[in-house]
Every structure is written in structure tokens, then in C-alpha cells.
Amino acid sequence: MSANPNIRVIDHPVSRNGVPVWNRLHSEREDICEALLKECSPGSETQVAAPRMSNEDAMHGPNWHRELLQARLRKIDDALDRLMAGSYGNCSKCGRWIEDTKLDFDPAVAFCIDCWERMQTTH
Numbered sequence: 001m002s003a004n005p006n007i008r009v010i011d012h013p014v015s016r017n018g019v020p021v022w023n024r025l026h027s028e029r030e031d032i033c034e035a036l037l038k039e040c041s042p043g044s045e046t047q048v049a050a051p052r053m054s055n056e057d058a059m060h061g062p063n064w065h066r067e068l069l070q071a072r073l074r075k076i077d078d079a080l081d082r083l084m085a086g087s088y089g090n091c092s093k094c095g096r097w098i099e100d101t102k103l104d105f106d107p108a109v110a111f112c113i114d115c116w117e118r119m120q121t122t123h
């Protein structure tokens with residue numbers, strides 16, 4: 001996956017609510033990258049006193065938030081890949097059109113509601 005900043009975004013036909021999906025995904029992607037950079041910095045100037053971790057931090061481990069961000073980033077990259085491949089909006093599993101309301105709620109969503117629910121229950 002190349003992160004080419006010069007990629008063409010203007011002519012893409014997919015848009016919802018006047019805001020191109022591509023732009024929505026990209027701005028979220030940038031937010032996540034920024035957050036990841038902050039998470040990755042060791043923060044040696046500030047106190048990173050491990051013994052002062054709250055119970056919740058200890059439970060999740062120090063990297064849980066970063067893993068969350070990385071998982072989200074993968075999802076967004078997938079969606080961008082599908083946008084470029086022209087298969088965006090179709091379920092990655094059954095190929096059916098994904099409901100508009102679902103895409104509005106989360107433009108990175110990859111499955112239709114049926115497949116999604118099936119995955120939740122079989123998990």
C-alpha cells in the first residue's frame with residue numbers, strides 16, 4: 001500500500017452527503033496516523049512512570065490503544081483499496097450492495113448487514 005499524496009481524488013464518482021467518501025476516509029486516516037505518531041513516541045521528556053498505571057491501563061496493556069488505531073487504519077486502507085479498485089460499496093463477502101445508512105455511519109465498512117451479523121454471531 002503506497003501512501004502517495006499526489007493521488008487523484010477529484011474525479012472520483014463516489015460521494016455521499018456532498019462529501020466524497022475518499023475525503024472522509026483520508027481525513028480519518030490522517031487523524032489516525034497523527035495519533036499513532038504520538039502513541040509511538042517514547043515520551044522520554046514526560047514522566048512515563050509505569051508503576052503509576054491505573055488498573056484499567058494494566059488490564060488492557062500499554063499498547064491496546066495503539067492496536068485499536070492500527071486495526072482501524074487497516075480497515076480504512078482496505079476501504080481506500082476498494083475505492084480505487086471500483087468495488088467500494090459492495091460487500092467483501094457476498095458482493096451485495098452495502099446499505100447506505102451503514103456506509104454513512106462508517107465509510108470504512110466492508111460487509112453488508114447480513115454478513116456482518118453472521119460474523120458477530122459466529123465469532
Ligand SMILES: [Zn+2]
Pocket residue numbers: 091092093094095096111112113114115116
Ligand atoms: Zn454480504
